[in-house]
Structure formats: C-alpha cells, structure tokens
Amino acid sequence: MSKPTTLNWRTDPGHEWLIVSRAEFADAGLSESDISPYSYQKGDLLALEEDLDAGVYITARFSEDEIAALRHEETAGDNPRNWSGFGTKGRAA
Amino acid sequence: MGDRTHCTLMIGGEITEDAFADLVEALSIEDPDDFDGPTLEEALLTANHVEFREVNGGALSDDLDKALIAAGAAFRWSWGDGGSYGPGVTLYDPKTGERGDYGTLDGEIALRVADTENPDVLRHANRWLNFEREFPALVVGNDVESGEAAQ
Numbered sequence: 601m602s603k604p605t606t607l608n609w610r611t612d613p614g615h616e617w618l619i620v621s622r623a624e625f626a627d628a629g630l631s632e633s634d635i636s637p638y639s640y641q642k643g644d645l646l647a648l649e650e651d652l653d654a655g656v657y658i659t660a661r662f663s664e665d666e667i668a669a670l671r672h673e674e675t676a677g678d679n680p681r682n683w684s685g686f687g688t689k690g691r692a693a
Numbered sequence: 694m695g696d697r698t699h700c701t702l703m704i705g706g707e708i709t710e711d712a713f714a715d716l717v718e719a720l721s722i723e724d725p726d727d728f729d730g731p732t733l734e735e736a737l738l739t740a741n742h743v744e745f746r747e748v749n750g751g752a753l754s755d756d757l758d759k760a761l762i763a764a765g766a767a768f769r770w771s772w773g774d775g776g777s778y779g780p781g782v783t784l785y786d787p788k789t790g791e792r793g794d795y796g797t798l799d800g801e802i803a804l805r806v807a808d809t810e811n812p813d814v815l816r817h818a819n820r821w822l823n824f825e826r827e828f829p830a831l832v833v834g835n836d837v838e839s840g841e842a843a844q
Contacts, residue, residue, distance in 0.1 A: 606801075607809075609819055616819045650819065651812045664807035669798035670822045 605662060606669045607654075610647060610680055617647035617680045618654035619673055628661035635687030640680040647680035653687065697747040698775040702757075704741055705829040706767035706787050707837035713737075719760030741831045751775050753783060761785065767829050771797065784821050793821035 608619045621644050634656055638649040648654045662668065702725070708716070717734050725743035730736030736743060751772025761768045762785065771782040782802065784793040795802045795818065802822050808814045 605806075606798075609822065611819070611823055616816070650815055654815060655810050655812060658806055658809045662806040664805070666806045667796070667798055667803050668806050668809065669801040669803045670818055671801055672822055672826050 605666055606671050607658070608671050608673045609650075610673050610675050612675060612679050612681065615681075616650040616654075618650065618657060619680075620646050620648060620657060622646060624661065625657065628657055630657060630660055632686060633688050634660075636689045637685055637687045637691055639685075639687040640683035641686035642678075642680070642683040646686055647683060696775040696777050697749055698751045698773040698780075700745040700748045700751055700753075700770065700772045702743050702745070702753070703769040703771075703828065704737055704761070704766050705831045706765060707829070707832045707834075708764050708766055709837060710833055710835050712764040712766075713833040716760055716764040716766060719757055723754060723757050737831060738833065748772065751778065751781070762787070766831075767824075769825065769828065771800070784824055786824055793817070793824070795821065 610617050610619055617640070623644075625646055635646075635648065635653045638651075639653045640647040648657050658668070702720075704716070713734075717737070720737075720743065721733060723745070725733070726746040727744035728736035728742075729740035730738075733743070753770045765787045766785075767787050768785050769782060770784075772780060774780050780797045780800075782793075782795055782797050784795075785791075786793075795804070797803055802818055802825070804814065804818055
C-alpha cells in the first residue's frame with residue numbers, strides 16, 4: 601500500500617520551490633553539491649527549485665510508488681528568491 | 694452500474710446573466726442533492742458549490758460539462774473514493790480552455806512520486822494547484838467579459 605506524503609510548495613509569479621527542512625534533506629542522503637545554485641536556504645528551510653532540484657530530492661527521499669499530495673504554502677512576503685543561495689552543483693570550483 | 698460516490702461541483706469566473714440562467718437550468722436537470730441556499734441560483738452566487746451524494750463513477754455528466762464550458766465558467770469537479778477507483782478532481786480554466794485531471798489525497802492534488810521525475814508534470818500540477826488556490830469568485834452580470842476561452 602502506498603504511503604501518503606505531502607510536498608509543500610511556495611510560488612511567486614515566475615517560479616515554484618519545494619520547501620523542505622534540512623533534516624528531511626539530509627535524510628534523503630543528499631548534500632549541497634547535488635543541488636543547483638537556483639535553490640535557496642533560510643534557517644532550517646531549503647527552497648528547492650522546481651525544474652530540477654525538487655525532482656532530485658523527491659526521487660532520493662521517496663519510493664516511486666508513493667503518492668504525494670501537493671500543498672501550497674503562502675509566501676506571505678517571504679519569497680525564497682530573497683533567501684541565501686544554496687546548491688553548488690555545476691558551479692565551477 | 695458503476696460504484697457511486699459523493700461529488701462536489703465548484704463554479705467560478707465571470708459569466709453573463711444569460712449564460713448563468715442557462716447554466717442553472719442545466720444544473721437543475723442534474724438535480725444536485727445539497728446546496729447552501731433557498732434556490733440553486735442563490736446557492737451558486739453565495740456558496741459557489743453544489744453537492745451530489747451518489748454519482749456513478751464520480752463522473753461529471755457530458756451535458757453539464759458542456760453547459761459549464763459554454764457558460765465560460767471556471768469549475769472544479771471533485772469526487773470521493775469509489776471503491777474501484779480513487780478520489781480525484783477535474784479543473785477547468787476558461788481563460789485558457791485547459792483542463793487538469795488529478796487524483797487527490799485528503800482533497801489535495803496528488804501525484805505518484807514516479808511522475809514527479811518529469812519536471813513538466815510537476816510544473817503542470819503546480820499550475821493547477823495555484824488555480825485551485827486562486828479559484829475565481831463567481832461574478833454574474835452583463836458588463837462582465839466572457840471567460841470563455843478563445844478557440
């Protein structure tokens with residue numbers, strides 16, 4: 601039986617980010633080098649950009665037959681674009 | 694006869710008075726079981742949704758589907774677990790003529806994790822998640838612009 605899980609998203613007019621905690625990110629066995637510089641961080645939260653990084657996290661964290669509900673978090677003036685950068689994948693050393 | 698389930702129809706968007714009258718007539722034929730108001734018209738204008746207790750296969754009827762699109766209405770048709778099929782939702786955006794069909798989990802759009810590997814699938818699902826979040830209020834009047842999609 602598939603286990604339900606929830607994916608929380610934040611949106612601005614141009615983009616979407618999957619919001620996860622650092623603990624969830626670590627549980628997925630991922631590090632900053634697996635994520636592109638188009639993702640962001642603030643405190644305990646990471647905002648993983650929709651086009652690539654969110655998928656990296658989801659496929660690392662969950663099995664393929666799980667069902668994920670999509671939920672929208674209100675940005676409430678706290679746009680991830682204003683957070684600090686996160687992710688070094690593809691960045692020149 | 695298929696398994697029956699509970700369904701909810703939510704209607705929004707800007708539609709003309711004539712289109713609204715036609716839509717109410719089409720909806721009356723489908724005979725919803727529950728609505729919040731003394732009449733179907735008032736229920737739609739104040740609560741913007743109606744309930745159907747037992748619908749075969751959880752399916753929106755073709756006639757009502759056509760009436761909603763002809764009226765230029767935005768709509769959200771959702772159904773519960775039918776036993777042989779899971780809960781889900783159909784969304785229609787009259788501004789673009791697009792339709793989104795998804796399974797749901799606790800009433801929310803849901804995807805198989807395997808499907809999220811495709812960024813286009815995720816982007817499409819998020820587009821409909823935002824449509825639900827910003828579902829337009831129902832506005833009826835002859836000075837509204839038709840919400841019907843350009844074909």
